[in-house]
Amino acid sequence: MAGFLVRRSLHGAVLVALAASLTYLLAASALRPRAHFEQRNPRPPAAVVDAELTALNLNDRTPLLRRYAVWAGGVLRGDFGRTLAGEPVAPELWRRALVSLRLLAVGTVLGAVLGVLAGAYAAARRHRPADRLITVGSFAVLSTPVFVLAVLLQLGAERINQITGVRIFEWAGEYTPGAAEGALGRLRHLVLPTLTVVLVQAAVFGRYQRHLMLDVLDADFVRTAMARGLTRRQALVRHGLRTALVPTATYFAYTFGFVLLGAMFTEKIFGWHGMGEWLIDSVHRGDVNAVAAVALLAAVLVLLAGAAADIAHAILDPRVRAGR
Amino acid sequence: MTVLRVADLRVTFRDATVPAVRGMDLAVDRGEVHAVVGESGCGKTTTALALLGLLPPGTEVAGSVRLHGKELVGRSDAELARVRGRDIAMVFADPSSALTPVRTVGDQIAETIRIHQGASRAAARARAVRLLDLVGIPDPARRARAYPHELSGGMRQRVMIAMAVANDPAVIVADEPTAALDGTVRAQVLQVLRAAGEATGAAIVLITHDLGVAAEIADRVTVMYAGRPVESGPVEEVYARPRMPYTIGLLQAVPRLDGRPPFGPAVPGPRRPVLVPIDGVPPQRPGPGCSFSPRCPISGPRCAEEEPGPRPVPGADGHTVACLQDVADPAAVYPPPDPGPEPAVDRVERPVVLEVSGLVRHHVRRGAGPLRRRRDTVRAVDGVDFTVRRGETLALVGESGCGKTTTLLEILRLRAPQAGRITVLGHDTAALDRATRRALRRDVQAVFQDPLASLDPLMRVAEIVAEPLLAHGHRRRDVGGPVRELLAMVGLPAELAWRHPGALSGGQRQRVAIARALALRPRLLLLDEPVSALDVSVQAGICNLLTRLQDRLGLTCLLVTHDLAVARHVADRIAVMYLGRIVELGDVRGVCRDPAHPYTRALLSAVPVPDPARARRRPRAVLPGDPPDPAAPPPGCRFRPRCPRYRTLEAGRARRCEEEEPRSTEVAPGRYAACHYPETTSP
Numbered sequence A: 001m002a003g004f005l006v007r008r009s010l011h012g013a014v015l016v017a018l019a020a021s022l023t024y025l026l027a028a029s030a031l032r033p034r035a036h037f038e039q040r041n042p043r044p045p046a047a048v049v050d051a052e053l054t055a056l057n058l059n060d061r062t063p064l065l066r067r068y069a070v071w072a073g074g075v076l077r078g079d080f081g082r083t084l085a086g087e088p089v090a091p092e093l094w095r096r097a098l099v100s101l102r103l104l105a106v107g108t109v110l111g112a113v114l115g116v117l118a119g120a121y122a123a124a125r126r127h128r129p130a131d132r133l134i135t136v137g138s139f140a141v142l143s144t145p146v147f148v149l150a151v152l153l154q155l156g157a158e159r160i161n162q163i164t165g166v167r168i169f170e171w172a173g174e175y176t177p178g179a180a181e182g183a184l185g186r187l188r189h190l191v192l193p194t195l196t197v198v199l200v201q202a203a204v205f206g207r208y209q210r211h212l213m214l215d216v217l218d219a220d221f222v223r224t225a226m227a228r229g230l231t232r233r234q235a236l237v238r239h240g241l242r243t244a245l246v247p248t249a250t251y252f253a254y255t256f257g258f259v260l261l262g263a264m265f266t267e268k269i270f271g272w273h274g275m276g277e278w279l280i281d282s283v284h285r286g287d288v289n290a291v292a293a294v295a296l297l298a299a300v301l302v303l304l305a306g307a308a309a310d311i312a313h314a315i316l317d318p319r320v321r322a323g324r
Numbered sequence B: 001m002t003v004l005r006v007a008d009l010r011v012t013f014r015d016a017t018v019p020a021v022r023g024m025d026l027a028v029d030r031g032e033v034h035a036v037v038g039e040s041g042c043g044k045t046t047t048a049l050a051l052l053g054l055l056p057p058g059t060e061v062a063g064s065v066r067l068h069g070k071e072l073v074g075r076s077d078a079e080l081a082r083v084r085g086r087d088i089a090m091v092f093a094d095p096s097s098a099l100t101p102v103r104t105v106g107d108q109i110a111e112t113i114r115i116h117q118g119a120s121r122a123a124a125r126a127r128a129v130r131l132l133d134l135v136g137i138p139d140p141a142r143r144a145r146a147y148p149h150e151l152s153g154g155m156r157q158r159v160m161i162a163m164a165v166a167n168d169p170a171v172i173v174a175d176e177p178t179a180a181l182d183g184t185v186r187a188q189v190l191q192v193l194r195a196a197g198e199a200t201g202a203a204i205v206l207i208t209h210d211l212g213v214a215a216e217i218a219d220r221v222t223v224m225y226a227g228r229p230v231e232s233g234p235v236e237e238v239y240a241r242p243r244m245p246y247t248i249g250l251l252q253a254v255p256r257l258d259g260r261p262p263f264g265p266a267v268p269g270p271r272r273p274v275l276v277p278i279d280g281v282p283p284q285r286p287g288p289g290c291s292f293s294p295r296c297p298i299s300g301p302r303c304a305e306e307e308p309g310p311r312p313v314p315g316a317d318g319h320t321v322a323c324l325q326d327v328a329d330p331a332a333v334y335p336p337p338d339p340g341p342e343p344a345v346d347r348v349e350r351p352v353v354l355e356v357s358g359l360v361r362h363h364v365r366r367g368a369g370p371l372r373r374r375r376d377t378v379r380a381v382d383g384v385d386f387t388v389r390r391g392e393t394l395a396l397v398g399e400s401g402c403g404k405t406t407t408l409l410e411i412l413r414l415r416a417p418q419a420g421r422i423t424v425l426g427h428d429t430a431a432l433d434r435a436t437r438r439a440l441r442r443d444v445q446a447v448f449q450d451p452l453a454s455l456d457p458l459m460r461v462a463e464i465v466a467e468p469l470l471a472h473g474h475r476r477r478d479v480g481g482p483v484r485e486l487l488a489m490v491g492l493p494a495e496l497a498w499r500h501p502g503a504l505s506g507g508q509r510q511r512v513a514i515a516r517a518l519a520l521r522p523r524l525l526l527l528d529e530p531v532s533a534l535d536v537s538v539q540a541g542i543c544n545l546l547t548r549l550q551d552r553l554g555l556t557c558l559l560v561t562h563d564l565a566v567a568r569h570v571a572d573r574i575a576v577m578y579l580g581r582i583v584e585l586g587d588v589r590g591v592c593r594d595p596a597h598p599y600t601r602a603l604l605s606a607v608p609v610p611d612p613a614r615a616r617r618r619p620r621a622v623l624p625g626d627p628p629d630p631a632a633p634p635p636g637c638r639f640r641p642r643c644p645r646y647r648t649l650e651a652g653r654a655r656r657c658e659e660e661e662p663r664s665t666e667v668a669p670g671r672y673a674a675c676h677y678p679e680t681t682s683p
């Protein structure tokens, strides 16, 4: 087991290094930070721009591989370089990651749980009105782009606020700057984005769970459970759902790794300054170091998510445990 | 006292136009074993599920099922749930899928107890362990914590039985409880089932397609056809004096180890015994008359108009039959099959077609983890020798996992084996050049168990049979004649040539597969369980076809089968495999009559005898344990851990079994056995 872990970690480290390096090389050769500096008013002399770029290790007149070497050396020492504004990347990265986590954690978990329940219920009611309704609903959500969904929710919230005359919902930013609103205020800001995430997540997991559940509806072991004296519903929940949850839980563990990066639109629309927003803005500005840092974090997360999925699978499914 | 009475049960599945069960009657007494037999698709499983209210939602059930006089049809799921598992329990066919994979077996048995008795978790657990002990699971406390996949098939079926008897039910319904199990394990499980029934006084409804299994343990039997009971009565009476042509057909179609037909005179001399198949298949939508009339050899004009109901057989107590005619002599119903020409006996003079010596095939087994590390080596075939001469059939028999199919596939590859040597028609497969190998491929053809998997569903029968001809350079316009000839040779009507495999019955598909294998006039035919997936009535026809082809074409065959009775009917010689080795080899009649190796004897005694009187009289030698893991054969004789003879040996002689691996020696002319202390063959 220990040997297995060591090998697996080495394997992972190599993959992360490769992925991060490739992203850096791609970003450093494709993005144009020079434009950002040149566009200032008054236009600075070329020598000044060059000096500023060199100081940030972003000068496209320095050979790519030399810039890469400087960057990689820094990363190995825990230094992710500086943003175009000259701030260190690392603290900003962590700050942004926490914002994303606050925005998405609740919605992701809640959405998955609701999705599982809805999917399982729909499967048990196969081809009946409840199933049709859930199916139509989830397809409607899945086929609506997230930003449209978010805007629709905002419109709805606006109406409710108007009707009640109280600002129940807030949707600009994480909190209202300057106002002393406390925990409740933050919560109010959280409702709409969370709802967006819940809807999307529930639709995805609902589809997935319905499909898995259909496989066990007619399974022999569900019939055996009924033959023992369980009603159909009890047998489906205690034996069918329990078995059909294994792949869902594994999938959930896997997708949770992407949560921090997966919500660019939600962040943009609701004005949360999270990772997704940062990535888009950085690409836009040509901020190579920030982009590379996000990519590195993403690679690590993907890897951890893979491990988490394997662990979840092993915990839930004795058949896998035996194979190790 | 009748505990379960089924009357005029009718079941129609949702979206089905024809009912699957059309008026089933059944009366089961306390403590009785009542077998329900019939071909697949005749409604046995549907009946069983209907008894417990386990049919899928939307299924229409009419008629009456009374348990202790209380009506069960029409009750709600919640009401039935209180009866299920307490008063009426069920054992399902396939133990590999019938247990929840992610819960321990102890947990699942305990759940059965807790649902109905409200026992505490600990008390239910303790009782589960006692139940596992009752059904003969060694180390029950540990096994209770095992997950289903950690147990063998036989163990899982014991778990199912433990679960069924957990609440002392009045009736246990067992649907093909042994169909998925190996011979020796099947015998164990049948014994456990009967013992469990006797211990609890439960009546057992035993659903099976296997007339041998029914004869072994049933008191009464009901024969089903097309969703109806067609004959019912005490098992001795029905098997000895069947009145319904369908029952008679089934009994004559079962292969028997002694090779004797169930009624009428035995086939004389050294001929291979012939079986009597029932032509045709069960009707998709039964017409107005007797549903068996399209297949019935004595069908009269009245039979096509009137559906006979069950009527008592005069003079036989409790024997009912649904037939419009009175059959006095069962042997006279079906025309006797053509026994074929007398087989030639001069084995030694004929040339060797296939020679296998010291054949080895090991598989590396890997872990399931992402790195798939090597775990161990499965010694699937571990030193096998035999020869097959022209015009003869050698059967390779043994329990699953003993290496039969691997041996066959190694031969079919026509390549150098890992060790040992394979010589086909005089060519060593290790030394073949491309052209010779290609030529040899024409001469060696194979037929596999599942015809549907080996036939392209998009091709028509004629195209399937023509394919090998075209691939070997025949021109398209020349193959019409040979294809027609081949279809006729395997007994397929010419009008089937334009059908797709999906539109054929199982037996017809297997005939197509055989016709395709014969297209290139092979000299060696390898058959892997060719009849295992078929009903007995159809199996008999394929067995007869194979023997006839051997006689007509002088074909040499290697037949892999787990069914010794099939081997008895199709093969000339038999090789018994155990853990990758051949333990006994010899003439099939002799081996079946006086086996020399203790394992052969155990296998033979595990074959169910479709003759109730003899089945009960014969000594029962049930082999203990499961077939062992071929990754770790025990030292000394591989069979020792299960060998009944070893246990009777005195210490000095027994040591030889522990230390020295027995080599195959000729114990009688033409008979080889790998045992230090073979049973004396003929004196």
Ligand SMILES: Nc1ncnc2c1ncn2[C@@H]1O[C@H](COP(=O)(O)OP(=O)(O)O)[C@@H](O)[C@H]1O
Pocket: B013, B014, B016, B020, B038, B039, B040, B041, B042, B043, B044, B045, B046, B047, B056
């Ligand atoms: N769930 C189902 N839906 C529709 N038809 C079914 C279903 N199960 C079985 N049948 C049909 O009912 C008939 C009887 O099947 P079954 O009871 O399984 O027979 P047996 O157990 O004797 O082999 C067959 O024609 C089969 O195709």
Ligand code: SF4
Pocket: B244, B245, B246, B290, B291, B292, B293, B294, B296, B297, B298, B299, B300, B303, B308, B322, B323, B324, B325
């Ligand atoms: S009723 Fe007629 S067709 Fe049916 S089994 Fe009897 S003789 Fe044959």
Ligand code: SF4
Pocket: B598, B599, B637, B638, B639, B640, B643, B644, B645, B646, B657, B662, B674, B675, B676, B677, B678
């Ligand atoms: S050699 Fe010994 S253990 Fe092996 S089969 Fe013969 S008697 Fe049994």
Ligand SMILES: [Mg+2]
Pocket: B041, B044, B045, B046, B176
């Ligand atoms: Mg069945």
